[in-house]
Amino acid sequence: MPAIERFADAGHTLDDFSDHFFVECPSCSGRALVRQGDHRLLCTRCHHTEMPGRWYGAWRLYVSRRCSVCGTHGSRSVETDQQRDKLLLRCSECGDEREYRAQGTHLQRNKGLVTDSVYGLPLWLQGEFQGELCWAFNPEHLDYLRRYVGAKLRERGILPRNTIRKNSSMLSRLPGFIKKARNREALLRFFDQLEQR
């Protein structure tokens, strides 16, 4: 890879890269593309395809309500990747135990892997680098990180100069290990491995 001498942080945010992404296919675990726009999933290996609707990832389910026997308030929350909408709640006062309809919020990780926000499937481009999870939405995102790491001279300027975007710039929020010069060579090899997955 040719060394890039200069690199200007164009002020990209994660949102700029999250419009399409590679995930693990729910059918064959191969590489699937979730395309831009309608977010249809298309597997390049088994040709499985589906539209958004089902969540494969982890949830936090919670119930907060009064016991239907004695009226004492109780609450409970669990993290799970099972598809269910009810939670068992035991009353601390009368001991009544029953299932109540639960509310759920999607979690961004499942079994230690980063998942996408549409299907909850593991992002394809991810792996551990020196004990830290490192990931990219798509090859363009990976290439952006690679150019950043590969740059010998980093310009601090944000282009276009836009103060609103400045604080949300993705590069300003990268973990420290990516910014350390001594990691540069190893990190570039790691990015190459990710891309060849």
Ligand SMILES: [Zn+2]
């Ligand atoms: Zn597949």
Ligand SMILES: [Zn+2]
């Ligand atoms: Zn009760």
